[in-house]
Amino acid sequence: DAGVIQSPRHEVTEMGQEVTLRCKPISGHDYLFWYRQTMMRGLELLIYFNNNVPIDDSGMPEDRFSAKMPNASFSTLKIQPSEPRDSAVYFCASSTSYEQYFGPGTRLTVT
């Protein structure tokens, strides 16, 4: 298995633009987690899904953020409109139990 796949690896965009981050979990994993990592705030859980259903989105910063999981092999995290404070590394992780498998992350820079 190729592991968790994320795209793009790097994204540079201007404030106000829409950003879509993509994730393909490991086949057979029924949990999918979206995290954001910054130096100031560390690793923050944004939202997670079980069997494609959002379970807890209390970590989503505000209405500008939305996430979907239309099927077991694909999830998106969308930011619209983006702001400079959204600059961070966004990770997707999948699991079948407590051990989580992380993707390589998407480094987002909003100017």
Next chain:
Amino acid sequence: SQQGEEDPQALSIQEGENATMNCSYKTSINNLQWYRQNSGRGLVHLILIRSNEREKHSGRLRVTLDTSKKSSSLLITASRAADTASYFCATDLDSNYQLIWGAGTKLIIKP
């Protein structure tokens, strides 16, 4: 939210020496995990210790858990330059496999 707190925040040692990192947490747990993050990469699972276990080994890694003190330690023996990374502890929050993460310890191994 962050439950685990690692200390020290940063640790710099000579290659060949042992490195010890500590993690404290606040609420009762089912298990505790340690992850490693190399610069610019996603987190990688190292080891999981259950609440009824006191010590666990994996190669050069030794993890201890003291549930009475709500603390855990990660010992890396005979450190190598490749061990340079940040190390995070994570505890389970609920049966949905959501984890609570510490802020991490940055370990630097000097050649």
